[in-house]
Amino acid sequence: MIIVPVKEGENIEKALKKFKRKFEKTGVVKEVRARQAFIKPSITKRKQKICAVYVQQLKQAEE
16 A cells, blocks of 8 residues: 655645655556466576677667
């Protein structure tokens, strides 16, 4: 359960923005989207490898 403390006289829009930020940090939406379709573990590993290679190339380019 997400609790957002609202100060007296605080704008509703600010409170809503705080709520959205907290909700996004929990990762609920990401998890729901991930569960909508099954992704094979081999594909997940392949994507992680590609990402790791990309990050490594970026780091090498900096040096």
